[in-house]
Amino acid sequence: MLHSLKTLDGFVIGARDGNLGRVKDIYFDDSHWTVRFLEVDTGGLMGGRRVLISPHAVIAVDWEGAEVTVDLTRQQVHDSPGIDSAVPVARQHEAAIFNYYGYPYYWTGPFIWGYTAVPTMEIATARPPVMLQDDAQDQAQEDLPEQAADGVAAADPHLRSKDEVVGYGIQAADDYFGRVADFLIDEQTWSIRLIVVDTKSWWPGGKVLVSPARVKEVSWEERSLVLDLTRDQVEHSPEYDPAHPPAEDDFQEIYRGAGHGPAAAEPRRPHAG
Structure with a gap:
């Protein structure tokens, strides 16, 4: 089953020795359409600090109890x-x-988690045959963009927040309409499988589901x-019922309809806007 990304807002973060705070926002990348961090508001527990926690640390998500255990x-x-x-x-920063x-x-x-x-799989079970993981890590560190004088690399805004992108408009191949309402994620991989598009302000309808593989570009x-879809194609996309989120077969069918093979395939990288 897929889960709403917006639902995670306000979830308690439970550590091994007590609560850390609540989910304030979520950061994802638009290369693999994968959640990379939960932004946690620690409130008065740590002087009001906000911190980022990777899905690497997540043991379980209790969707009914609204808690993420790390x-x-x-x-x-x-x-x-x-x-x-x-x-x-x-x-x-990452x-x-x-x-x-x-x-x-x-x-x-080569995969969405390196x-x-x-994210929870032991790296030793998937270590590349030629370059050891430590060597790859060192090389990746050397390849980081140089920092500007203020300590932030110029033109290197790698991740964006869920709160920012929800509400973005939808530009189809032949029309501008609809807005991003939510994202549906796979709990195991933390990948965004489907985008929920709210269309009710443009035609008598509701919310429909679109594959992120159909996103040509994210224009910040x-x-x-x-999207590389026409308005008619979006109008005839599967409707979204939050009470009955898509099952595996359902979103596999949406991906096949998108012309990108099985849902396990990674969406292509959109061009910078």
């Missing part, structure tokens, strides 16, 4: 790099967080998603 201690999170929510998350926790960089390998398909300047 394999971390409160002290670990307290000492982790913080986040300035006023600026996008740059690759350097590297700092991954280095702190000892996680492998997901951009070092050398694994899911225009605040829109550009």
